[in-house]
Amino acid sequence: MTLTTIDLGGEAGKILAGLGVPAAVWQEGTLSVRSPVSGEKIGSVQEVGPDEAATAIEATHKAFLEWRLVPAPRRGELVRLLGEELRAAKDDLGRLVSIEAGKIVSEGLGEVQEMIDICDFAVGLSRQLYGLTIATERADHRMMETWHPLGVTGIISAFNFPVAVWSWNAALALVCGNSIVWKPSEKTPLTAIASQAIFEKALKRYIEAGNTAPANLSTLLIGGAPVGEALVDHPKVPLVSATGSTRMGRAVGPKLAARFARAILELGGNNAAIVTPTANLDLTLRGVAFAAMGTAGQRCTSLRRLFVHETVYDTLVPRLKKAYASVPVGSPLEAGTLVGPLIDEAAFNGMQKALAAAKQAGGTVTGGERLLAEEATSAFYVRPAIVEMPEQTGPVVEETFAPILYVIKYSDFDTALALNNAVPQGLSSSIFTNDMREAEAFVSARGSDCGIANVNIGPSGAEIGGAFGGEKETGGGRESGSDAWKGYMRRATNTVNYGSTLPLAQGVKFDI
Numbered sequence: 288m289t290l291t292t293i294d295l296g297g298e299a300g301k302i303l304a305g306l307g308v309p310a311a312v313w314q315e316g317t318l319s320v321r322s323p324v325s326g327e328k329i330g331s332v333q334e335v336g337p338d339e340a341a342t343a344i345e346a347t348h349k350a351f352l353e354w355r356l357v358p359a360p361r362r363g364e365l366v367r368l369l370g371e372e373l374r375a376a377k378d379d380l381g382r383l384v385s386i387e388a389g390k391i392v393s394e395g396l397g398e399v400q401e402m403i404d405i406c407d408f409a410v411g412l413s414r415q416l417y418g419l420t421i422a423t424e425r426a427d428h429r430m431m432e433t434w435h436p437l438g439v440t441g442i443i444s445a446f447n448f449p450v451a452v453w454s455w456n457a458a459l460a461l462v463c464g465n466s467i468v469w470k471p472s473e474k475t476p477l478t479a480i481a482s483q484a485i486f487e488k489a490l491k492r493y494i495e496a497g498n499t500a501p502a503n504l505s506t507l508l509i510g511g512a513p514v515g516e517a518l519v520d521h522p523k524v525p526l527v528s529a530t531g532s533t534r535m536g537r538a539v540g541p542k543l544a545a546r547f548a549r550a551i552l553e554l555g556g557n558n559a560a561i562v563t564p565t566a567n568l569d570l571t572l573r574g575v576a577f578a579a580m581g582t583a584g585q586r587c588t589s590l591r592r593l594f595v596h597e598t599v600y601d602t603l604v605p606r607l608k609k610a611y612a613s614v615p616v617g618s619p620l621e622a623g624t625l626v627g628p629l630i631d632e633a634a635f636n637g638m639q640k641a642l643a644a645a646k647q648a649g650g651t652v653t654g655g656e657r658l659l660a661e662e663a664t665s666a667f668y669v670r671p672a673i674v675e676m677p678e679q680t681g682p683v684v685e686e687t688f689a690p691i692l693y694v695i696k697y698s699d700f701d702t703a704l705a706l707n708n709a710v711p712q713g714l715s716s717s718i719f720t721n722d723m724r725e726a727e728a729f730v731s732a733r734g735s736d737c738g739i740a741n742v743n744i745g746p747s748g749a750e751i752g753g754a755f756g757g758e759k760e761t762g763g764g765r766e767s768g769s770d771a772w773k774g775y776m777r778r779a780t781n782t783v784n785y786g787s788t789l790p791l792a793q794g795v796k797f798d799i
């Protein structure tokens with residue numbers, strides 16, 4: 288059983304050494320790193336304190352003053368090289384994601400692919416930071432808008448996508464002319480160190496090819512909450528993009544607002560799917576299984592609530608239960624495993640608490656028990672749980688970061704739609720149907736109130752091309768594709784008079 292036979296620390300160390308990271312960085316620090324695969328310690332990482340963080344942010348601000356002057360397509364060249372280095376490091380970084388975050392190999396690799404994809408996107412974007420030319424009411428005038436670099440971009444990321452979320456923000460921020468400061472989750476510093484080393488490799492090649500780039504263009508700050516606070520409070524950080532819990536967002540958001548800094552918040556999700564009478568149930572089963580059990584239910588976009596029409600309930604739900612009972616749970620590094628471990632004991636306790644509360648609220652729980660406790664005493668593997676609920680109450684309206692799927696029967700479409708929207712979170716959602724009217728209603732103005740609304744696919748696993756984020760307690764931010772880049776730049780409206788008179792707008796007269 289690889290849970291005990293693989294030297295996870297040794298493997299992680301080899302990957303970091305291969306990227307040129309000195310051993311002291313991950314072996315001689317104060318922050319212990321555990322792999323959820325075994326629950327054992329795999330490294331000790333050096334941390335910074337808030338004062339060091341503030342000094343580093345100042346240095347990153349200096350870098351911004353230079354980087355903003357580099358033409359955007361030249362900035363894109365650095366991101367192109369980052370994409371190349373990520374391609375070269377894909378297997379290693381993907382494996383490190385599996386070791387440190389507990390994702391199955393395919394999902395670890397998928398996460399790195401997501402980084403590569405956003406780099407490609409950002410390279411193209413570096414030649415497309417378009418502003419509008421706008422008709423003016425004044426003769427011999429031109430009105431236009433220009434997009435300028437904004438400043439230091441702070442990035443706060445969570446353990447569950449330890450590297451992709453950084454890359455969504457980093458790739459866009461860099462082509463937009465910003466410098467970046469990254470505070471990763473304390474649970475996943477090794478993958479952050481590896482990503483920073485990969486960035487340094489790209490930067491070295493960029494400079495060797497004759498390009499100029501300032502020192503401290505990208506700063507990694509490993510540390511606890513005080514470091515995050517130093518970033519959020521620093522007057523020279525005009526934008527913080529933070530991914531994590533709604534609780535974290537409630538702390539970060541008001542602080543940024545108080546100093547009029549921008550926030551891109553990607554907080555909790557409590558994502559639902561509606562299964563209607565016409566749904567293709569084979570497709571639905573696969574869609575639900577991946578969305579609810581994939582990544583052990585630890586995606587912001589994981590499926591947590593399933594509304595099943597009464598005419599298909601007794602067909603679909605038993606099939607789902609069968610899939611839940613047989614899904615391979617185990618070491619994420621082993622071929623064939625589909626569900627890896629929870630990140631830590633606190634996640635396991637949170638799951639058990641939610642299941643107990645669900646029972647209390649009248650739910651029938653199948654699964655949810657701890658597995659492999661003897662093979663890996665400090666790791667937390669669980670059988671994913673299905674909970675049939677009489678109604679949407681208790682823990683169903685909360686986000687529990689674990690593989691729990693609450694299933695509720697419905698009889699009328701509008702009720703299912705209302706249930707989809709009746710939670711405080713608004714990240715992702717989906718409908719399984721072949722009824723065009725239901726599908727269109729779901730994505731319409733009176734449909735799902737989430738930032739993501741899908742048809743015949745689950746709520747998770749978004750591509751980078753679309754803007755990613757959600758409404759309500761999810762925080763309202765948008766990262767990644769579409770025009771999310773605008774959040775990383777400042778817009779200036781310019782009116783230019785190329786005539787020799789001075790007509791005033793709105794016909795105002797002011798003759799002196």
Ligand code: UN1
Nearest residue numbers: 448586587588747748749
């Ligand atoms: C997250 O869980 O924070 O759509 C991000 C998805 C992934 C990203 C999830 N592309 O599931």
